[in-house]
Amino acid sequence: MNDQSTTSLGTPMQDAARDHLWMHFTRHGAYEKGARIPTIVRGEGHRIWDDTGKEYIDGLAGLFVVQVGHGRTELAEAARKQAEQLAFFPIWSYAHPSAIELAERLAAGAPGDLNRVFFTTGGGEAVESAWKLAKQYFKLTGKPHKHKVISRAVAYHGTPQGALSITGLPPLKADFEPLVPGAHKVPNTNIYRAAEDLREDPKAFGRWAADRIAEAIEFEGPDTVAAVFLEPVQNAGGCFPPPPGYFERVREICDEYDVLLVADEVICAFGRIGSMFASIDFGFTPDIITCAKGMTSGYSPIGAMIASDRLFEPYKKGTNSFLHGYTFGGHPVSSAVALANLDIFEREGLNDHVHENAPAFRKTLEKLLDLPIVGDVRGEGFFYGIELVKDKTTRETFSDEEAETLLRGHIDKGLFEAGLYCRADDRGDPVIQLAPPLTIGQAEFDDIEQRLRSVLSEASKHI
Numbered sequence: 001m002n003d004q005s006t007t008s009l010g011t012p013m014q015d016a017a018r019d020h021l022w023m024h025f026t027r028h029g030a031y032e033k034g035a036r037i038p039t040i041v042r043g044e045g046h047r048i049w050d051d052t053g054k055e056y057i058d059g060l061a062g063l064f065v066v067q068v069g070h071g072r073t074e075l076a077e078a079a080r081k082q083a084e085q086l087a088f089f090p091i092w093s094y095a096h097p098s099a100i101e102l103a104e105r106l107a108a109g110a111p112g113d114l115n116r117v118f119f120t121t122g123g124g125e126a127v128e129s130a131w132k133l134a135k136q137y138f139k140l141t142g143k144p145h146k147h148k149v150i151s152r153a154v155a156y157h158g159t160p161q162g163a164l165s166i167t168g169l170p171p172l173k174a175d176f177e178p179l180v181p182g183a184h185k186v187p188n189t190n191i192y193r194a195a196e197d198l199r200e201d202p203k204a205f206g207r208w209a210a211d212r213i214a215e216a217i218e219f220e221g222p223d224t225v226a227a228v229f230l231e232p233v234q235n236a237g238g239c240f241p242p243p244p245g246y247f248e249r250v251r252e253i254c255d256e257y258d259v260l261l262v263a264d265e266v267i268c269a270f271g272r273i274g275s276m277f278a279s280i281d282f283g284f285t286p287d288i289i290t291c292a293k294g295m296t297s298g299y300s301p302i303g304a305m306i307a308s309d310r311l312f313e314p315y316k317k318g319t320n321s322f323l324h325g326y327t328f329g330g331h332p333v334s335s336a337v338a339l340a341n342l343d344i345f346e347r348e349g350l351n352d353h354v355h356e357n358a359p360a361f362r363k364t365l366e367k368l369l370d371l372p373i374v375g376d377v378r379g380e381g382f383f384y385g386i387e388l389v390k391d392k393t394t395r396e397t398f399s400d401e402e403a404e405t406l407l408r409g410h411i412d413k414g415l416f417e418a419g420l421y422c423r424a425d426d427r428g429d430p431v432i433q434l435a436p437p438l439t440i441g442q443a444e445f446d447d448i449e450q451r452l453r454s455v456l457s458e459a460s461k462h463i
């Protein structure tokens with residue numbers, strides 16, 4: 001039923017959105033007071049349009065998802081063809097050709113012997129599945145007390161209760177406690193905020209940060225720790241790449257304590273950093289990769305947990321089984337779309353394009369460092385964070401109140417008006433996050449830089 005007591009937002013679609021759509025991670029208060037709900041109706045390449053006809057650059061590929069850009073009829077066609085042939089069948093004790101082919105293709109692209117693909121419908125479910133697998137694997141192989149996990153401060157790993165436990169953002173978790181016990185946090189690789197003696201020595205900082213994992217395993221008891229969850233480049237907090245030697249040392253630590261290394265590549269896989277899997281970019285082999293988002297470029301939802309041969313070994317025996325699954329995991333339509341999406345990657349050389357153009361993207365964004373409000377530009381591939389500071393020399397950050405006024409009062413509004421869709425995030429220190437479709441080049445890098453320059457220059461007048 002429509003609520004007739006509120007004033008119209010101008011169109012029936014706007015009113016219906018306000019009255020019935022529960023948006024994710026959204027403060028609905030402003031819409032109840034009459035603010036328009038940003039409503040995107042169309043996309044083409046790296047551009048999107050809202051319901052008033054206003055055009056934006058999609059600087060975040062939707063939500064780190066639309067790698068090949070919007071409006072690819074070929075992906076729509078792949079979905080149509082699969083739906084006609086076999087719209088749905090589960091992979092619960094059965095198989096279907098598109099899931100089989102996709103599993104084979106992902107295994108071929110994954111590092112080391114990560115040959116076993118468990119499909120989900122998204123990233124959080126992949127993380128959840130990885131923790132459950134780690135627990136059961138150790139129970140089946142004679143180390144039944146290994147169940148805890150270690151992850152990093154400020155990292156986001158999803159919203160199911162296990163994945164939320166692994167997430168290192170206390171404000172996101174507080175209202176949902178008690179969560180799954182046994183998830184412990186270590187420092188992340190934010191070198192901009194590292195102790196002064198480590199800031200100038202990335203290698204020493206990498207060693208220090210990796211050794212915090214060994215320390216946590218020792219504190220918790222090696223016999224109780226099952227897995228370490230790390231993003232190759234941590235998103236929340238604003239793009240923390242691994243310092244040199246970091247993953248090499250983490251791999252050593254995990255081997256020493258028999259702890260599984262899970263690379264959460266929900267954002268970083270599928271060309272975001274440049275290779276099909278970012279573990280390859282950083283030269284390490286995890287025991288499990290979790291991925292989702294870019295696998296179909298968002299044309300249909302799917303996620304996966306890709307596990308090593310060693311982890312599947314116990315499941316080859318007797319009546320053992322991983323008692324876990326999702327009705328829509330490995331959905332035929334999504335699997336077919338993923339295969340067509342990967343065809344586009346290969347045909348258009350998107351991974352090479354990212355490798356070749358990432359330095360230019362970084363260099364263009366680094367021009368913003370001349371603004372007093374821009375403290376740091378960091379990231380890898382087509383994935384960057386721009387940290388905003390109150391004082392560049394001291395690296396002083398904003399108070400919660402100041403960050404709220406800056407980000408929500410000025411920057412969000414400014415970006416919207418400037419026609420740049422990207423994210424102003426204050427889950428750690430305030431940052432602007434960029435992760436555009438992988439198809440863009442220098443003309444769009446310049447355009448993004450110019451739009452950001454005008455928004456940040458204007459915003460800095462208000463601090």
Ligand SMILES: Cc1ncc(COP(=O)(O)O)c(C=O)c1O
Nearest residue numbers: 122123124156157158264266267
């Ligand atoms: C690193 C990481 N892991 C897990 C997730 C959760 O994925 P989903 O939203 O598909 O459940 C996200 C989502 O952004 C993510 O960035």
